[in-house]
Amino acid sequence: MSPLRITVPASSANIGPGFDSVGVAVSCFLILDVSEQDRWEIRHKSSHLPTFAEYTDHFIYQIARRTAEYHNKELPACKVLVTSEIPLARGFGSSASAALAGIELANQLCDLNLSDSQKLKYGTEIEGHPDNIAPALFGGLMVTAVSHDDQVEYISVPGPELDLIAYIPETELKTEEARRILPENYSRGQAARASSVGNLMIASLLQGDYQLAGRMIELDSFHEPYRAPYIPNYQIIRREASQLGAYGSAISGAGPTMVSFAPKGYGPRIAKHMTTLLPEYKVMPIKIDSKGLQVERVNLQNTIVAE
Missing domain, CATH: 3.30.70.890 (GHMP kinase, C-terminal domain)
Structure with missing residues (x-):
């Protein structure tokens, strides 16, 4: 596996009357730098992250393992360097960004080929509502989403930069x-x-x-x-x-x-x-983040190629 970088934006949700359904992606990011090695290792490179004892206790690892097991896969060992600009417990969707990072980590390590709809569904099941997960996944000015009948429907509201x-x-x-x-x-x-x-x-x-x-x-x-x-x-x-x-x-x-x-x-x-x-x-x-979740791989010439 070539080294890869997973980048997930923060999100501001509710936006007044859009309670549990409306959010906007913002330009603070959670970044995972992932490389292959023969044992699991997770290291933090930011103060905006909770402490943990063992890699098995790490929220991102737990979400990745849960996602892999749902598809009858086992996570291969790797090294994960975690950097975050998202303040904890301040209302910027830090847990949703971490959940989405874990889902995407499993997607990449286990070649799950998850669709955006699947990522949104898994993230919403973890968070309980889609107002942070949807903008973090898709980016955009205002992302409106609703969960019903085991589905999550969403739409991005277009508009000029604010x-x-x-x-x-x-x-x-x-x-x-x-x-x-x-x-x-x-x-x-x-x-x-x-x-x-x-x-x-x-x-x-x-x-x-x-x-x-x-x-x-x-x-x-x-x-x-x-x-x-x-x-x-x-x-x-x-x-x-x-x-x-x-x-x-x-x-x-x-x-x-x-x-x-x-x-x-x-x-x-x-x-x-x-x-x-x-x-x-x-x-x-x-700034409003327009890209949402991004995955980049390092090729043999040490350049970054966006997926």
Whole structure:
């Protein structure tokens, strides 16, 4: 096996009313550099990764083994160097990116020839919903997906480039904790209003009306009103970003990171102002990733060839 590199982007999910169904791929990456050797070895090259004792305890290995076993295959030994730019427990889909990396690792090591639909299905089964898996796999502005009857349907919403600004606090918020904050049930009226807002958000994106889309993002009633008290500076970020020209701001995933969507070219100016306003945050403009999951192989001339 020639050495290979697996690259998976981070993702920002929910995007206001797109609860558990809408996400966008962003330009922070999880990278696996894989080479053949006679025993398993996994090494971390980044601080944005959890500790582990043995390779068998590693989440990516466990997902790869599970995927291989599902196809009655055994993973061959290899060396995996893991690099990550994705902060943990901050709302950027780090677990979804790792799950997708594990699925693709098995796909490559065992020659499974998995289709994109299979990768999406396996990832959704692991994550429980497709809003992080789908954008990480396909890339794009807004990827809308739904899981039903053992299938996962998806579509990418096209559109011009936008600037994204991420506000990443030092505090963590585990997805499990953020889920417990939400109500178990919604009334028919609550559900109808929330889904109407989500429908209008998608329709306005398709029409290219980003001002309206931004307003709908900030009218979510599925999860943001319940999580907002646990998100530091939630109202300040929404208000200040709007005054600086952002279309709208939303909790990224389960939080505590927030993301603003702004016209192209506005990102650096908004980030500069917000860095001054929120010195305890890591504030940065980020790009939408249009490629999604990528696999590259090193040929005999030591050049990288994308698959």
